[in-house]
């Protein structure tokens with residue numbers, strides 16, 4: 282039996298200063314890839330990034346949107362996974378043709394880098410931490426991010442196939458000043474033990490086992506409290522206003538020449554494939570003296 286998907290679960294170890302999150306993306310993941318024909322390694326990397334973005338949205342406190350952009354000189358020039366604090370996710374990858382044969386995962390991005398950005402609602406801080414892609418595994422890079430930027434030792438396991446993307450995140454909680462030396466040594470040992478066990482999790486188990494069973498099999502010696510799953514769903518934030526801003530940033534001459542060529546201007550959202558159409562009257566409105574200032578170009 283396959284565990285239900287599109288849920289993010291929180292759990293904690295009753296007797297250890299360790300907590301975690303477990304996520305499975307089904308419909309939300311398929312919605313992100315259905316209009317793209319990503320090569321298998323690209324889809325796998327994007328699925329892992331989307332599962333990771335949901336885990337991080339569960340683990341970090343913010344109100345707004347968390348983004349995981351990966352950029353590099355490899356065949357995948359840009360990959361972006363996003364998740365809001367309400368667990369609305371989306372993701373996209375821009376890639377060139379992959380080299381012939383099955384390219385190794387570490388060939389996808391080259392010497393790239395992964396960033397973690399959090400845009401708070403209500404104009405709050407935009408936070409960015411950057412980690413180099415030192416290994417092919419996105420999970421390793423994110424573990425480094427947590428260690429360096431959040432001072433939160435973490436273990437991350439990610440897996441993605443055509444129908445499901447899944448992830449497990451373990452985090453060590455600080456003992457605080459009150460912890461004695463022996464308590465710290467015990468917590469260190471336990472953390473090492475849990476890390477070794479987490480590393481044995483097979484992708485199929487991570488994707489398919491019901492949450493209770495997965496945690497029980499992986500950590501048979503530990504009491505774990507598993508909380509009810511929170512829904513995760515695909516939702517795009519594209520809008521007519523945002524597309525209008527992109528066209529304004531492109532400039533009048535460029536947009537009018539597109540209009541002349543095709544009769545109207547259509548912009549298709551890379552995330553959700555929705556087509557935004559602007560006819561001659563709309564375009565004239567975009568470049569009339571009273572129109573609003575262009576938004577910065579890029580992925581919105």
Ligand SMILES: [Zn+2]
Pocket residue numbers: 517518519550551552553554555
């Ligand atoms: Zn969209």
